Structure formats: C-alpha cells, structure tokens
Amino acid sequence: MRLEPLGVSLATLIIACVSACTNGGGLGGSGTGSSGPPSPLPSAGVGIGIPTGRIGVEDDPVWGTIAGYTQNKTSQVLALAPGAKITLENLSSNTPHTLNVIGTASGPPPKWPANPILSFTPKGNGVLGTGYASGTLNPGASVTVTLSKPGIYLIGCAYHYIEFQMRDIVQVVAGATPGPTASPGKGGY
Ligand SMILES: [Cu+2]
Numbered sequence: 001m002r003l004e005p006l007g008v009s010l011a012t013l014i015i016a017c018v019s020a021c022t023n024g025g026g027l028g029g030s031g032t033g034s035s036g037p038p039s040p041l042p043s044a045g046v047g048i049g050i051p052t053g054r055i056g057v058e059d060d061p062v063w064g065t066i067a068g069y070t071q072n073k074t075s076q077v078l079a080l081a082p083g084a085k086i087t088l089e090n091l092s093s094n095t096p097h098t099l100n101v102i103g104t105a106s107g108p109p110p111k112w113p114a115n116p117i118l119s120f121t122p123k124g125n126g127v128l129g130t131g132y133a134s135g136t137l138n139p140g141a142s143v144t145v146t147l148s149k150p151g152i153y154l155i156g157c158a159y160h161y162i163e164f165q166m167r168d169i170v171q172v173v174a175g176a177t178p179g180p181t182a183s184p185g186k187g188g189y
Pocket of ligand 1: 157160
C-alpha cells in the first residue's frame with residue numbers, strides 16, 4: 001500500500017471539490033436526461049475521467065489495456081488529425097486529472113515505464129508532443145492543445161498513472177481512427 005500518494009490525492013481532491021461545488025457543472029445541460037451527474041462530452045476533443053468510474057477500462061485489441069481518455073463516452077485509444085487544435089476536458093465532478101505525454105511509440109506493444117516523473121504543471125507550450133503536460137485540470141476544467149507534431153504518443157495522468165493505471169495512446173496520424181470503446185463503468189466520471 002502506498003499511503004503517501006493517496007494522501008496527496010485526497011488533499012487535492014478536497015481543495016478541488018470546494019471550487020467544483022460552487023462552480024456548477026461546466027457544460028451541464030447537454031446530458032441525456034438520465035439520472036445521476038451530467039456527463040458533458042467535448043464535441044471535438046478528448047474527455048478525461050477516472051478509470052474506476054463511468055469512462056471504464058478498455059482492453060484494446062491492438063494496444064492492450066488503456067483507460068481514462070476518450071473521444072466518445074468511454075475509454076478508447078485516441079486518434080487525432082495532425083494540425084488540429086482540440087480541447088482536453090476533465091469530465092469529472094470531483095477529481096483532478098492531467099494529460100501528460102510520457103513518450104513516443106513506433107507501434108504496439110506500448111512500453112509503459114514503471115514510475116515516470118509526471119508534471120502537475122503545464123509544459124510544452126500547448127503543443128502535444130514529447131514533454132507535453134496539460135497541468136492539473138480541476139473538475140470540469142479544460143485546456144486547448146495544438147496537434148502540430150504528428151506521432152504516436154504514450155499518455156497518462158500524473159495523479160493516477162500508477163494508482164489506477166490511467167494511461168492511453170494518442171495517434172496524431174493522418175487517417176488514423178480511434179479504437180473501440182470500453183463498456184461503461186459505474187458512477188460518474
Ligand atoms: Cu487522473
């Protein structure tokens with residue numbers, strides 16, 4: 001058991017909740033009408049959520065187990081057109097996340113480092129590539145990122161890379177298509 005990361009995570013979560021609880025639901029109102037928390041999704045971008053929640057875990061047939069990032073509603077391998085400018089949005093109502101580029105891949109299988117150093121502050125000047133970090137995205141927060149560097153990137157969350165294996169693949173490759181989506185998990189994002 002690693003208690004220290006959990007303690008840090010909980011403290012951040014409490015701080016985040018203070019702002020989330022006073023700041024409403026972001027893009028709320030676009031939900032499907034089902035009960036439970038709103039589940040706003042970026043129309044042209046990437047949504048981020050906790051793998052233990054609704055976004056789920058996907059055993060991708062090409063890249064293996066990934067979780068926490070989607071262009072749809074549940075976890076999938078991402079594929080984005082080079083040159084686009086997209087939004088990264090934390091879909092959670094109570095948990096901060098990040099999107100960090102951990103490395104590049106020439107193809108499957110991904111070589112996930114066991115314990116990478118992942119920044120909680122923004123790096124990379126808003127361009128997705130080696131060394132990019134979104135910085136902490138509090139619940140409902142979003143940031144834009146430009147995809148001017150084609151490649152295949154390993155990404156992960158600085159908060160949950162180890163604890164929940166929150167990691168995924170982004171293909172910034174012309175003509176690439178996103179992978180199949182996970183079955184939805186319980187609860188919210
Ligand atoms: Cu996370």
